[in-house]
Amino acid sequence: MTYIVNDKCIKCKYTDCVEVCPVDCFYEGENMLVIKPDECIDCGVCEPECPVDAIKADTEAGSEKWLEINTKYSEIWPNITEKKDPPADHEKFKDEKDKFEKYFKENI
Numbered sequence: 001m002t003y004i005v006n007d008k009c010i011k012c013k014y015t016d017c018v019e020v021c022p023v024d025c026f027y028e029g030e031n032m033l034v035i036k037p038d039e040c041i042d043c044g045v046c047e048p049e050c051p052v053d054a055i056k057a058d059t060e061a062g063s064e065k066w067l068e069i070n071t072k073y074s075e076i077w078p079n080i081t082e083k084k085d086p087p088a089d090h091e092k093f094k095d096e097k098d099k100f101e102k103y104f105k106e107n108i
Helices: 016-020 064-074 099-103
Strands: 003-005 026-028 033-035 055-057
Touching: 003 064, 033 064
Parallel strands: none
Antiparallel strands: 003 033, 003 055, 026 033
């Protein structure tokens, strides 16, 4: 098992999870974070820290797509190890649905 970040993170990008991760397995894209599955030690301390509930275990239904996305982009994006402020307009995107299709950016 590993943890993954899903589309609830897009355009919210809270980094409270980064601050508590003991192995620094978060990677930062332009408008979301991902977890590198091979580095995650499945401790789960990040999951309750996310105020938008964007971190889930990869064993939950529907997580297959997100496991692939987290794996792919954690190989491309830079590692993030310190908490940052969320985007200025993050609150208006907090409860929006289907954010991946609307806003995801690879920023490769």
